[in-house]
Amino acid sequence: MQAAQAGDMRAYERLLREITPRLRQMVRKRRQFFTAEEVEDLVQEILLSIHAVRATYDPKRPFMPWLSTIAHNRLIDSARRFYRGKSNEVQMDELPVTFAGDWTNIENEEYRDPEELSIAIKSLPEGQRKAIEMLKLREMSLKEAAAASGTTIGALKISIHRAVLNLRKALNKE
Amino acid sequence: MDTDKLIASLTENADPVQRLPSPWVRTASWFAIAVPYIAVIVMMMAPRDDLAVKFTDFRFLLEQIAALCTAIGAAVAAFQSIVPGYNRRFLLLPLVPLSVWLASVGEGCVEAWLRGGALQNFTSDFLCIPAIALVGMLPAVAMALMLRKGAPLWPHTSAALGGLAAAGLGNFGLRLFHGQDASLMVLVWQMGTVFMLTILCGWAGRLFLDWRPVVARVRRNLAAH
Numbered sequence: 001m002q003a004a005q006a007g008d009m010r011a012y013e014r015l016l017r018e019i020t021p022r023l024r025q026m027v028r029k030r031r032q033f034f035t036a037e038e039v040e041d042l043v044q045e046i047l048l049s050i051h052a053v054r055a056t057y058d059p060k061r062p063f064m065p066w067l068s069t070i071a072h073n074r075l076i077d078s079a080r081r082f083y084r085g086k087s088n089e090v091q092m093d094e095l096p097v098t099f100a101g102d103w104t105n106i107e108n109e110e111y112r113d114p115e116e117l118s119i120a121i122k123s124l125p126e127g128q129r130k131a132i133e134m135l136k137l138r139e140m141s142l143k144e145a146a147a148a149s150g151t152t153i154g155a156l157k158i159s160i161h162r163a164v165l166n167l168r169k170a171l172n173k174e
Numbered sequence: 175m176d177t178d179k180l181i182a183s184l185t186e187n188a189d190p191v192q193r194l195p196s197p198w199v200r201t202a203s204w205f206a207i208a209v210p211y212i213a214v215i216v217m218m219m220a221p222r223d224d225l226a227v228k229f230t231d232f233r234f235l236l237e238q239i240a241a242l243c244t245a246i247g248a249a250v251a252a253f254q255s256i257v258p259g260y261n262r263r264f265l266l267l268p269l270v271p272l273s274v275w276l277a278s279v280g281e282g283c284v285e286a287w288l289r290g291g292a293l294q295n296f297t298s299d300f301l302c303i304p305a306i307a308l309v310g311m312l313p314a315v316a317m318a319l320m321l322r323k324g325a326p327l328w329p330h331t332s333a334a335l336g337g338l339a340a341a342g343l344g345n346f347g348l349r350l351f352h353g354q355d356a357s358l359m360v361l362v363w364q365m366g367t368v369f370m371l372t373i374l375c376g377w378a379g380r381l382f383l384d385w386r387p388v389v390a391r392v393r394r395n396l397a398a399h
Binding site: 004005006007009010012013016017020040043044045047048049051052053054055056057058059061062065066067069070073074077 | 175177180181182184185186188189190191192193194196256257258259323324325327385388389391392393
């Protein structure tokens, strides 16, 4: 550290590389609940702290107590921040949808009975059934479906809208 | 950032640093700033008329020496508190002169109580609060700036010790121009102000002694290179 204070980059790099595994071990031991990423973050914080206050090291005094005081202090500091952060957090259940209303949950709705759905589609008027088959089951584009069925895009849009309304009515009834 | 990369960039930007002098040397430097300022303030406020007589008063001398030693002890302890690796028992250093100071003032209070009429002479002396703050202002600012050069290990303790040093010195200066020596008055108004300022400084410790800005400065320097 004495050489590092004098600006010897190699000595400083050697020192930091030597102490890093020790710091990592110390952090892991004292903060067993930390993830590997959190451990590494804290090790880096300690290294930055050491760099910031390297002028306070007195070569007449032993190095290890100097180092462990900084590391220990930063560990306490991190624990304080951790618990302060936790105390400001509000635990909430993860909600699957934004609103509780049925009409907002159409996209996530699953047809529990595919057979029932198939019967409902078959019972639709022919134009609407064809629109559903082409646009929803075969996933054709409006342009492709219009070309295949010989109707206009506007007519297809009306047919699919009516088909969906009829299907919803039929499935909710039962 | 990867730790290896961080080490590489830290070492690349490791300019030579000037080693921090020992806490005793730093205390002497702080005194060299504070004492001329206090002398100027005392001269501006006009020293008390009976100052020469007071220098023959044992209790006055004892209390002044104790106040001065408390300031020195607190300053040394404050400067030690920002150097990693020191034994924390050193932080109790100012307690010895402080207890002598308190004991002397306390003994004076008991004596006045036994004589009777101690409370009759008790009046409000709010002047002590701004006067001690004024005398201790520059020493306090100098102390805060000097403490920021170290490691903010125990911000509240370091700041409280720095505040005690500045306020102790402020009280030492105050008694050179303020003719109030009744022990109960000294205990309540003067020592009360010293304790109040110490607590206030301790409370404000984290405002100027914190790891976050220290580390943020290093990060900024790394980003700039």
